[in-house]
Structure formats: structure tokens, C-alpha cells
Amino acid sequence: MKIWAHRGCSYACPENTLQAFKAACQYPITGIELDIQLTKDRKMVVIHDEKVDRTTDGTGQVCDFTLEELKNLKIAVPTSGPGESAYTQIPTIEEVFELVKPYCLKNGVLINIELKNSQVRYEGMEDMILETVSRWGLENYIVYSSFNPQSVRLLKEKNPSVKTGILATPLSECLSFAEKYPVDALHPNIKKIDVEDLRSKTNLPVRAWNTSGFEPFYPDTGAVEIQNLEELVKAGVTDIFTNVPERYLQKSHETAAN
Template sequence: MKIWAHRGCSQNYPENTLTSFEKAMNVDKVTGIELDIQLTKDGELVVIHDEKVDRTTDGIGFVRDFTLRELKTLHIRTGKDEPEHIPTMREVLDLLKPKLLNGFKLNIELKNSIYQYPGMEAKIVKLVSEYGVQDSIVYSSFYPRSLLNVHDLEPGAKLGVLNSWLSNCLFAAKGMEKILNLSEGSIALHPGGGGLDISLDMLEGRIVRAWFGGHLYPSKPTGGRMDFDKFTKAGVTDVFINEPEVY
């Protein structure tokens, strides 16, 4: 089983922050990091999961209604004297580039299934190319049209289709592969861990990266560990989890 740090080490550190990513990149045998990107009002790529800033910062409102300068004034609660701030995608790549050039992976989820953020695909593909880390990137989205856009911009990009249900991931991936004239199995499936609703033989050996919610900082760790055996038997090849360091 390949283990990815979901929003970084997001059980013990604030999610989608430079600290959570730095902790994750230094965990032995972690395959990579998963994060989420959106666009600010002035078109800057920032790393945050929710469409609103309310849950993770001391601000209120939608990410798309803030300029980058305004977002940087918001504080992410850390439980320490010094708060953190919402990072830009450029700041994250500055941190991760040495690891990404040495085999570490990064899954970039385009958070555009609710607000489509015109031009976001072009911005992230260009930025990744600027850093020269294309081979280490997986692009994922709940919005298949966005993945088609990424492919148009970067035909060699690795894609993963997100859905709560594995069957929906499979059917969407098959359709996209046909549209893009890609070989079957080219697009990875990213289902929710509770939505493994089809049999192993239907997967045809595809990459299946399952994501799990679980507890997020500042919730206290439960001390439990997942049993990966049942997921392996169901065809899952990778997992996105909040506490990769316990494995």
C-alpha cells in the first residue's frame, strides 16, 4: 500500500500549511502529499481545501472574494503563539521541489467542482512546468472537464478522477480515456474509502487511490491504525490519510 499525506500531516498539524507539508515530506516511506488549490480574487494560486476560509482561519468569506494580500492577513490557528497563513502554490513548490526532483510525489486537487475558477488549469500547469517537476505531479478533480483541460495543456500529465464512489470514478475515467484517445487504465481512480462499490475484476489493474476523512487538527489523535488488508483486497493501491506518520 502506498501512503500519501492528506493535506500534509493534517491530524497533528494544521492542514494545507507549510508546516504540515514539511512534516509529511520528512516521514519515511511516504509516497507523496495531497493538497488542494483555488484562485484568489486577483488570480493567485493558493492552497486551501474549503471554498470558504471560516473553518481553518480567523476570517469569514469565500476564498475567491479575497485578494492574495487580504488572505495573507488571515491567521490559521496552530495552538502556538505564532499563527500560520494560507500558503501560495509557489511557496509550496519552493519547499517541496528538492523532494519532487528525487522521486517524491504531489497530488494537486483542483477545487473547482463548485466554482470553476476559469484559467486555473493553465496557471497550475505553467507553474509546475516552471519548477520542472511535471513527472512528480498528479492532477485530480471532482470536475472531469477540468482534467480534460489539464490534458489539453499538458498531454503527458498524470490524471486522477475524484468521486465518492469507485464506480463513478471508473465510468468517468473510461469516458475521458475515450475522448482523449488514451489507452485504458491511463487515468487513475480516486474514490472515497467508503465507496468501494464494484468488484476487483472490473478495475482491470488500474491505480486506485482511496481518500479518507478522519480526524483533522486540532482533534486529538485516536491512537488507532487502519487495516489496509481489506482495501488491498478491494483493489486499492494507494491511500490518502491524515496521519501517515503512524505507519
Template sequence: MTLIFAHRGSSKSEPENTMPAFKQALKDGADGIELDVQLTKDGQVVVIHDEKVDRTTNGKGYVKDYSLYDLQKLHVHNQTLHKVAIPTLIEVFEWLNGNDLIVNIELKNGVIPYESLEEKVIQLIRLYRCEQRVILSSFNHYSIVHCFRLAPDIETAPIYKSGIYMPWVYAQSIGAKGLHPHHLAAPDAMIQESLKNGIAVRPWTVNKERSIKRLLKAGCSSIITDYPKKAVELRNKINRNS
């Protein structure tokens, strides 16, 4: 069965990469969540997509220039009067203790080469014993290889936007057990050949109904979507009719 991953949580109904978005994803029936991590000035692993806080909060500047204390004083933009803070990866793991969700952690180290980001994330995965529930991904494939060398028991997956020739061969060459292509770079034949070779395929960010249906019918391992509730409903409908 194709799993449904909530992209930055249920990010079209709650603020992206926040605890409310992750909790909503669970309510929506998602099988997993996708989130992004970076490091604060004092070396803490926090969950946020952009290198700057400007788009998603009432603050300005780079994540790397904030201490955790100052970063969590910022307000994430949302539709209520309640304060929503940028979460730490520790907060997410604490919450994951109470459910069975899988978590895809994207290492945001393509623009800013955060020193020891991989080591810190893996240390937390070990601490919370989530090795079998985590997938480490990144556009920075050097980082993915580094993760594999540090922790070969934790699944890794390179993210990419354009087509790669025989990507399952590439995945095998870097020790990755999965591929995370843009959905337009994931034709049915590639999905099927990758799966035959033991490589999971999890396209992103799959929001349109026709794209969700195509990838569900193609049997990809997972889809990463901003609309997990809609994707779960479509999956259930297809399963009922098959």
C-alpha cells in the same frame, strides 16, 4: 508497493494544507502529499480546502474575494503561538525541489468555477518541471478532461464518493490514468480489475487501521490518509511479515 499520501499534509498533527503539515508528512515517511488549490481575487494559486476561510483561519469570507496579500495576512489556526499562513502553490513547488515527494493537486472548482485555474496550475507544473511528480484530481470531472486536453502528459484522476460501474472503463474514456474513490467505494475486486487495466487506484480518506490494512493487502496504488506515519508503520509491518 502501495504508496502513502498525506491528506492535506500530516493534517492531524499540523494545520491542514500548510507548509508545516507538508514538512511533517515528509518526516513521517510519506511518499506523497495531497493538497487543494483555489484562486485569489488577483488570480494567484493558493493552497486551501474550503471555499471560505472561516473554518481554518481567523478571517471570514470567500477565498476568491481576498487578494493574495490580504489572504496571507490571515492566521491559520494552530496549536502554537507562531503565525502559520496559507501557502501559495509556488511555495509548495519551491519546497518540493528539495525532496522526492509526489503531489496530488486537487482542483477545488466544483462549487466556484475558477476561470483558468487549470491553466495556471499546469503552467506552474511546467515551470518547476514537476510533470512526472504531479497528479491532478477533482470532483469536477469536466475540469479533469480539460486538464487532459491541455496537458496529456500529466496524470489526471477523477475523485468520486459513490460507486461507479466499471470505473476503469470510465477513467480510460476521459483520458485519466488514475481513480480516486472514497475508500468505501473501492472494493478489492474493483481495485484489482482497475490495476489489470492499467488504472491506478488511490482511495481516500483512509484513517482506520482495518481500512488501511485492507487496502494495503489489496495492493492499491496509494492510500490517502490523515495519518501517514501510522499507515507507513502498518505497511512496513505487513511487508516484514509477508
């Protein structure tokens, strides 16, 4: 079973932050997963929700902030002692690339970039991320995914060589898409593996994700559901996206940072 860090080590650290991604890269993960959106001045930032309310001290839609305004928002991070306070910021995609690229080149870490363009249709996002990845020389380490089927199709049309994954809640919906359009992986909800005898129907990787009700995000300290990996393999799942890669993997003795 291949293990991906969902928004980084997002149970131990604030999701989609440099701290979460750096923590994840200390383990022998297959890759990290992150989400991109565009600011008002069309800069690519790494954040999941269309609004900043849940993860920062601000309020409002991501697309209504300039990059400078977003950078003024605070995200609380873990501290070493009581009474201490520390904060980080929403990162740009380029800041994440700068951090993670050494781990890609040395350890083969992959980056799953989810285009968050289902509720807000960020026009031109596909061109922007393809160009940025090319400029950083990371083409061989990227998987693109989206819940927006049009966006997944568009990425393949613009560059047939890119790797894509179709996101949907039931696996059957992912499989239906793959039967009609070129795609390189299926990304269903881990609770909705609703296709029997899956491997007789497809050889594509199946990378399953969970919800916050079963895998909370920092600073929520609620119980985490640990998967029975053998059962998932029997069902045809090849990879999981998890907030707690540290629960499945031992920390690496040697990392790209050493």
C-alpha cells in the same frame, strides 16, 4: 500499499500549511495531497474549503480575497508550551513548491494537486497550474485531480502527458469516467469501494480517501480510524490518502533537508 499525506500531516498540524507538508516529508511517503484555489487577484493558493471560516480567523469566500488580504489571516499552529501562541498563513502554490521540490528531486515525493473548481469554476485554472508546474520543472512529480470531470478532461486535452486522477465518492463512478475518457488513476472514497473483482476491470491505481468523521483534522483530537491495509489491497486499492501518515510509516533517518 502506498501512503500519501492528505493535506500534509493534517492531524498533527494545520491542514494545507507549510508546517503540515514539511512534517509529512520527514516520512517515506509516496506523496503529499493538496488543494488549490484562486484569489480575487488570480493568485494560486493552497486551501481546501471555498470559505476561509473553518481553517483561519477570517470569514468569507477565498475568491473574494486578494492574496495580500488572505496573507493577513491567521492559522493557529501547535506550540511547545501552554500559554504560547503561534500562527501561520495560507501558502501559495509556489511557496509549497519551494519547500517540497528538494524532497521530490531527492526522495521522489509526488504532489497530488486537487483543483477545487467544482463549486467555484475558476476559469483558466488549468492553464495556470500547468504553466506554474512547468516553470518549476516539476512535471514528473505531479498528479492532477478534481471532482470536476470537465477539468480532468481539459487537463488531458491541454497536455496528454500529464497524470490525472478522477475524484468521486463511489469507485464505480470513477471507473465509469475512466471507461470514457483518458485518466491515470481512480480516487474514490475509502468507504465506497463498490466494484467487485476490480482488477479484472482495470489496472489503474486506486487511491482512496477518507472523511473527517473518520480522520479528523488539527486541532480536532478525536479518534482516528486506522485502515486494514491487507483488506484494502484485496479489494484492489493501491494507495491511501491519510491525515496520519505517521501512523503507517516510520520517520526517515535521512531526508532531503539534511
